[in-house]
Amino acid sequence: MSTTKWVIDPTHSEIGFKVKHMMFTNVSGKFSKFDATIEAEDSNLENAKIEFTGAIDSITTGNADRDAHLLSADFFDAAQFPEIKFSATSVTKINEGEYVLVGDLTLHGITKSVELAAEYGGLMKDPWGNTKMALALEGKINRKDWGLNWNSALETGGVLVSEEVRLNIELQFLQQ
Numbered sequence: 001m002s003t004t005k006w007v008i009d010p011t012h013s014e015i016g017f018k019v020k021h022m023m024f025t026n027v028s029g030k031f032s033k034f035d036a037t038i039e040a041e042d043s044n045l046e047n048a049k050i051e052f053t054g055a056i057d058s059i060t061t062g063n064a065d066r067d068a069h070l071l072s073a074d075f076f077d078a079a080q081f082p083e084i085k086f087s088a089t090s091v092t093k094i095n096e097g098e099y100v101l102v103g104d105l106t107l108h109g110i111t112k113s114v115e116l117a118a119e120y121g122g123l124m125k126d127p128w129g130n131t132k133m134a135l136a137l138e139g140k141i142n143r144k145d146w147g148l149n150w151n152s153a154l155e156t157g158g159v160l161v162s163e164e165v166r167l168n169i170e171l172q173f174l175q176q
Helices: 064-071
Strands: 003-008 014-021 025-031 034-041 044-055 083-095 098-107 110-125 131-142 161-175
Touching (some): 044 098, 083 110
Antiparallel strands (some): 014 025, 034 044, 044 083
């Protein structure tokens, strides 16, 4: 089998996350500048090489003050740690179209293994004859595992920002 390279289609992809605020509502955000590639045997994702990088300074939550706080040393410290990186270490097929993706996530200068559920959406030709691949990823991480420790205690108990971060990632790749 031949190796096929896939590159991200950023206009049809989203790298999103959600965090509980005040322990009862979700705040969503996303990265607007990112790159990703997949090298696989045709469309077989098992044993694929999957790489991702994202620009920390491209985080947006829809609130400029919150975004500035996230970029500060209280959270991501974008000046010192400008990128988030992911490199797959294994891709395991569970069922048709369902995979478990395990890889090294580097954030805030710390690298840790994460596991993501992956849904393979299949292949399709766009109106211009390009072959596209769809992949949706979901997972949870604890932000404190990467040194993102800032928080504020609430008067009623609990904390302002949850430790758990839910990842919701929708990707479309273009075959090279």
